[in-house]
Amino acid sequence: MIKLYNYELSGNCYKLRLFMNIIGLQYETVAVDFYPGREHKSAAFLAINPWGQLPVLEDGQCRLRDAQAILVYLASAYDPQSNWFPADPQTRAQVCAWLAVADDITRTASAARLHDALGYELDVESARRDARVIFRLIDDHLAETEMEGGLWLAAEWPTIADIACFPYIALSQEGGISRDDFPAIRRWIDRVRHLNGFIGMPGIFAPHV
């Protein structure tokens, strides 16, 4: 069975739990004590992932790191017909550009949350400011997309771009980043929450359907 090295409060682990639930994939988790244990920096975990980062996914003999790369794997291996990772080169590249944005969101909005929630020492004002710049670009993009009848970040249907960008945007208030100025983001969050198979995590509620 697929094995996910997991920390419940990590948005990057959550996006894999979320996606596997949406596509109906069974998996088991191995708990890694990110906080306070810093187990992701232990010798035992570095033997699994030298980069010292969660999540890691194992599927048989295959071991993968990087949340976005794992989304590409799961979509390509287990649900190619739904085009979560599109076959068309242009749409595929648009998705990939948004996967890079997901990393930018992690470095900013997630960093601010690590500061506020777990006491990480970092320049939280800078992290919040950079996150707001990214949120502004995303909100403008989504507003423009809605004007053209679209609902999702990268295609006319939900893709792993939406899954990848969702968690740390939806958790932004835990890092002191309000979404009051980003109405198109708020509407998009609600659309993601109503995807079939959606599950929440601490800080992100599943909707009362």
Add this chain to the structure above:
Amino acid sequence: MIKLYNYELSGNCYKLRLFMNIIGLQYETVAVDFYPGREHKSAAFLAINPWGQLPVLEDGQCRLRDAQAILVYLASAYDPQSNWFPADPQTRAQVCAWLAVADDITRTASAARLHDALGYELDVESARRDARVIFRLIDDHLAETEMEGGLWLAAEWPTIADIACFPYIALSQEGGISRDDFPAIRRWIDRVRHLNGFIGMPGIFAPHV
């Protein structure tokens, strides 16, 4: 014809010129005065890419941003049979994990180069230190790969992972980052330089074959 919004000294633009030359794709360039003109932050360019970043590639009605995403596009659209972006889900995901590393290299080694070469104000010692941590992980990975008979970052053959990570590693000395401690990286750089169709840029010489 394919149009590349281009700055000659950008490693992220160079990786697209390099890849298009390797796969034999014709293109034209539109010069964007990144320095000193900051033309990538002009209203005219922000209308093309709201993120204010180079490169951008246009192919007919398709406009794409993000160097790694554009590599995925070019490989998928113009040379799928060579598996520069692999069809196999596991290998594809390994490539995607390295595309994320390419962004980490940009944020560290390229930032140090922007400081040294163009006078950008940033914490260059921190950028160099973070770059060396990444280079250590890459060198260890390549050394282990060589022990198993492998030559490339993500597969048994060269992929866009190698193309994406190459430029700012090969330009690292322009940011004050020596590669003396990274012998496996030096051997890999030489292998990339001997790919058919390789071209250099200022700071990266094509080999005397």
